[in-house]
Amino acid sequence: EPEVTQTPSHQVTQMGQEVILRCVPISNHLYFYWYRQILGQKVEFLVSFYNNEISEKSEIFDDQFSVERPDGSNFTLKIRSTKLEDSAMYFCASRGEENQPQHFGDGTRLSIL
Amino acid sequence: GESVGLHLPTLSVQEGDNSIINCAYSNSASDYFIWYKQESGKGPQFIIDIRSNMDKRQGQRVTVLLNKTVKHLSLQIAATQPGDSAVYFCAEGGSNYKLTFGKGTLLTVNP
Numbered sequence: 001e002p003e004v005t006q007t008p009s010h011q012v013t014q015m016g017q018e019v020i021l022r023c024v025p026i027s028n029h030l031y032f033y034w035y036r037q038i039l040g041q042k043v044e045f046l047v048s049f050y051n052n053e054i055s056e057k058s059e060i061f062d063d064q065f066s067v068e069r070p071d072g073s074n075f076t077l078k079i080r081s082t083k084l085e086d087s088a089m090y091f092c093a094s095r096g097e098e099n100q101p102q103h104f105g106d107g108t109r110l111s112i113l
Numbered sequence: 114g115e116s117v118g119l120h121l122p123t124l125s126v127q128e129g130d131n132s133i134i135n136c137a138y139s140n141s142a143s144d145y146f147i148w149y150k151q152e153s154g155k156g157p158q159f160i161i162d163i164r165s166n167m168d169k170r171q172g173q174r175v176t177v178l179l180n181k182t183v184k185h186l187s188l189q190i191a192a193t194q195p196g197d198s199a200v201y202f203c204a205e206g207g208s209n210y211k212l213t214f215g216k217g218t219l220l221t222v223n224p
């Protein structure tokens with residue numbers, strides 16, 4: 001069964017450094033999402049992306065965050081200058097047609113030191 | 114069942130029993146609801162979804178019930194197995210199918 005893949009599984013970064021989290025959505029999917037989950041808390045929406053542009057973003061997704069689909073397969077989340085509070089699991093999700101559910105990857109654990 | 118409290122709700126059942134996990138949602142305008150299962154170290158795994166024009170939907174060993182009057186969603190798992198042990202999240206879908214997740218319920222299945 002096709003799946004969403006995320007790399008790396010764990011990223012350790014110094015505060016203030018830039019980090020890029022990578023995702024390969026399911027190949028025929030059209031809608032892409034990033035979510036995060038701080039340890040012990042709910043999964044929170046960050047951003048949705050369709051037709052090469054952001055369709056919606058949350059308050060968390062401030063100017064330090066950006067997303068990109070650089071080619072036909074990858075979908076990336078960049079945090080420009082990381083803060084301690086950015087430490088979390090980051091999940092990528094994708095879905096196909098209008099009435100299909102989102103499928104999630106296994107996440108990247110981001111640890112900011 | 115689902116809670117907005119600080120602690121993760123837990124449900125402990127015996128193998129073979131039926132499980133019912135409950136969820137209260139907040140936005141009466143939501144028209145899409147979905148259940149995910151999350152095992153340790155993995156991402157949310159889709160179980161079943163339902164739209165607001167339905168009140169019941171069945172899958173393999175799972176049933177979702179939607180009560181829009183009281184904004185309540187439940188997931189029923191028949192003949193629960195040890196492999197069903199996980200955290201279960203309900204989520205409601207908004208614009209662009211952005212999902213708003215609940216805090217989750219930890220299901221433990223005792224052999």
